[in-house]
Amino acid sequence: MDSVLVVPGLNGSGPEHWQSWIEPLLGATRVEQADWSQPDIDLWSARVADAVRQAPGRVWLVAHSFGCLASAVAAQSVGERIAGALFVAPASPDKFGITARIPAVPFPFPAVVAASRNDPWMKFLAAASWAERWGAQLVDLGNAGHVNTESGHGAWPEGLELFRRLQQSASLIAGTMQA
Numbered sequence: 096m097d098s099v100l101v102v103p104g105l106n107g108s109g110p111e112h113w114q115s116w117i118e119p120l121l122g123a124t125r126v127e128q129a130d131w132s133q134p135d136i137d138l139w140s141a142r143v144a145d146a147v148r149q150a151p152g153r154v155w156l157v158a159h160s161f162g163c164l165a166s167a168v169a170a171q172s173v174g175e176r177i178a179g180a181l182f183v184a185p186a187s188p189d190k191f192g193i194t195a196r197i198p199a200v201p202f203p204f205p206a207v208v209a210a211s212r213n214d215p216w217m218k219f220l221a222a223a224s225w226a227e228r229w230g231a232q233l234v235d236l237g238n239a240g241h242v243n244t245e246s247g248h249g250a251w252p253e254g255l256e257l258f259r260r261l262q263q264s265a266s267l268i269a270g271t272m273q274a
Contacts, residue, residue, distance in 0.1 A: 096151055096152045097152045097153045097178060098124065098150035098151055098152055098154045098155070099122065099123035099124070099154075099155045099156075099157060100123060100124055100126050100142075100143070100147065100150060100154055100155070100156050100157070101114050101118050101121075101123045101124070101125045101126065101157050101158075101186065101195050102125075102126045102143055102156055102157065102158035102159070102162035102163070102165060103115070103125065103128075103131070103158075103159055103160075103162050104134075104158075104162045104163070104186060105132070105134050105160060105161045105186070106131050106235050107165075107189075108125075108133060108159065108243075109130070109178060109244060111241075111244045111249045111264070112159075112243060112244050112248070113183075113242070113243075113248045113250065113251035113254050114159055114250060116249055116250045116251065117157065117251070117254060117255055120255060121123040121157070121255075121258070122223070123157065123226045123248075124146070124150065124202065124210065125144050126142055126146045126162070127142070128142055129142075130221075132198075132256050134161045134191060136164060136165060136168055136193045136196050137237055138241070139161065139162075139164075140164075140165045140166075140168035141164050141169075142165070142172045143156075143165050143168075143169035144169040144172050145160075147169065147173040147176050147177060148176065149168070150172060150176075150242070151232040152194025153176065153177070153178035154173075154175055154177050154178060154183075155178050155179050155261075155262065156177060156179070156180040156181065156182075156187075157175075157181050157183075157258060158180065158181070158182050158183065159182075159183045159184060159243070160183075160184055160185065160186045160241065161186045161191070161243070162218060162242075163183070163184075163186065163208075163242050164185065164186060164188055164191070166180060166182070167182075167197055167198055167229065168196060168197065168198065169189065170198070170202055170203075170204075171198055174202060174204060174236040175203060175260045176208035176251075177203075177204045177234075178211035178262075178265060179204050179205045179206060179207075179261050179262065179265045180202065180204065180206040180207070180209045180231075181199075181207050181209065181234055181254075181256075181257060181258050182206060182207065182209070182262055182263075183209045183242050183254060184209070184210065184211055184214050184216065184217070184233065184236075184239075184241050184242040184243070185208060185210070185216075185217055185222060185225060186216040187216060187217040187218070187221055190216065194254060198228075198229075199225075199228040199229075200228065200229075201228070201229060201230030202230055202231065204234070204265075205231075205232075205261060205264060205265045206226075206230070206231035206260050206261075207225040207228055207231055207234055207257060207260075208222055208223075208225060208229070208231045208232070208233050208234070209234040209238060209242070209254070210222030210223065210226070210233065210234070210235065211234055211236045211237065211238065211239035211241065211242055211246075212235065212236075212237060212238050212239075213238045213239075213240060214239070214240060214241050214242070215241060216241050218233070219240035220258045230252055234257060235242070241256075242267070253268040
């Protein structure tokens with residue numbers, strides 16, 4: 096049985112956020128942080144890695160903002176357990192002074208980076224560059240802001256569809272149709 100982990104960003108994802116909407120639809124578990132207001136790449140990535148280790152089966156990640164960065168760092172130690180990852184509106188590691196900590200090599204699993212052209216947390220071309228480094232498919236969301244509650248992304252069927260397509264493509268690559 097596969098597991099799905101939702102990995103929120105700075106300040107968590109409140110009840111109206113798309114991650115909170117998608118969580119029950121996917122039967123997902125949220126990766127909790129000790130302090131949602133203090134983005135610490137070491138502490139946050141350790142929590143993601145621990146959650147991946149404890150989850151049964153292959154693990155799918157649905158990450159947002161700083162949660163994408165924490166997931167990317169965690170993947171360095173638990174990448175073999177990860178079935179795939181959807182990174183939505185990743186935050187720029189430059190904003191947190193952690194660029195050197197973020198892996199700049201392809202992930203050992205399929206990934207999608209869904210980025211907005213007017214995201215205040217990462218410029219689109221920077222997101223495209225990270226997607227290329229990670230070997231991830233880039234999805235252009237147009238002018239979607241930071242893809243959070245403030246930009247109008249509560250219930251987000253398009254995000255659910257992106258995740259389902261990622262699962263399906265990973266199954267096709269693996270030669271199975273169990274997703």
